[in-house]
Amino acid sequence: MTTTEAGAEAPSEHTTHGYHKQKDEHLKRLRRIEGQIRGLQRMVDEDVYCIDILTQVSASTKALQSFALQLLEEHLRHCVADAAVKGGDEIDAKVEEATQAIARMLRT
DSSP states (O other): OEEOTTSSEEOOTTOOOTTGGGHHHHHHHHHHHHHHHHHHHHHHHTTOOHHHHHHHHHHHHHHHHHHHHHHHHHHIIIIIHHHHHHOTTHHHHHHHHHHHHHHHHHHO
């Protein structure tokens, strides 16, 4: 296993992640969010009123937060549940990993 930027151990590449079944939907959603961000750039470039830009920032932020929560739920349902079935110390590691992810989300 390798270590991720956040300090957690990254599963090997052949592992199926919790979001795997929803991958196409996630990519579609991320492309939509990417479009919102490009829209923000356009708004700044076109000197749009700052409150209108802030409204779009808020919508983009909410979209990312919603996406993050869905990924977290899939992580809990798949990765944490799988670790619980396997038993041992793996469940503690997965719960700690999820807890740290939640803490990072709350800081933003």
